[in-house]
Amino acid sequence: MKKTDFLGNELIFECLSCSIANKKTEIPGGLIFESKNFAVYQDPFVPLPGFLVFSSKRHIKAINEMSVKEYNEFFALVEKGRKIIKKYIPMEKITVVQEDKAEHFNIWFFPWTKEIVTNYGEPDKRKLAYILNDLRSEKITPAKWKELSETVEIIKKEINSKL
Numbered sequence: 001m002k003k004t005d006f007l008g009n010e011l012i013f014e015c016l017s018c019s020i021a022n023k024k025t026e027i028p029g030g031l032i033f034e035s036k037n038f039a040v041y042q043d044p045f046v047p048l049p050g051f052l053v054f055s056s057k058r059h060i061k062a063i064n065e066m067s068v069k070e071y072n073e074f075f076a077l078v079e080k081g082r083k084i085i086k087k088y089i090p091m092e093k094i095t096v097v098q099e100d101k102a103e104h105f106n107i108w109f110f111p112w113t114k115e116i117v118t119n120y121g122e123p124d125k126r127k128l129a130y131i132l133n134d135l136r137s138e139k140i141t142p143a144k145w146k147e148l149s150e151t152v153e154i155i156k157k158e159i160n161s162k163l
C-alpha cells in the first residue's frame, strides 16, 4: 500500500504498523521509543502534538496475543507516555484509543489540545472520526513541522529516561 505522510513523503508498506515499528518505513521524527517488543511514534498522518501510537513489533491482532510480560511492559509504556504528554502539552483531556479491530493491534493517544477544543468543541469520543478525517488531510509547513518535531524530541528524551 501507499500513503502520503503529513510532510508529503510517500510511505510504502504491507502492514503499516509492522513496517514502522521495525523501521522498514521511515516516518517524520522516527521512532520515539523502541524496545525488543514495542515501538512508539508520532502518527505520520496526524500532525497533532502528542498523537502517539504505541505498537507491537510483532504482527498481532489483539491484546490476548501478548504474553503477560509483554502486556505489563506495554501498559507501563502507555502510562509513561500519557504522563509525559500531559506534562508537556497543554490539553483539556486525553482520549486513549485501543484499536483492536485493526489489522495490527495498537493504542493511540488523542490529545484534546486548546486548538482542537476551539475548533471542535468539548472533548467527545464520538467526534474523533471526523476530527481525524480533517487532520489526516492536512499537510504541514516546514515551520509547523519544526514546532511539532521539537515536541517529538522532548517526548523522546523523557520516554527514554528512567522513571
Ligand SMILES: [Zn+2]
Residues within 6 Å of the ligand: 015, 016, 017, 018, 019, 058, 059, 060, 103, 104
Ligand atoms: Zn503488522
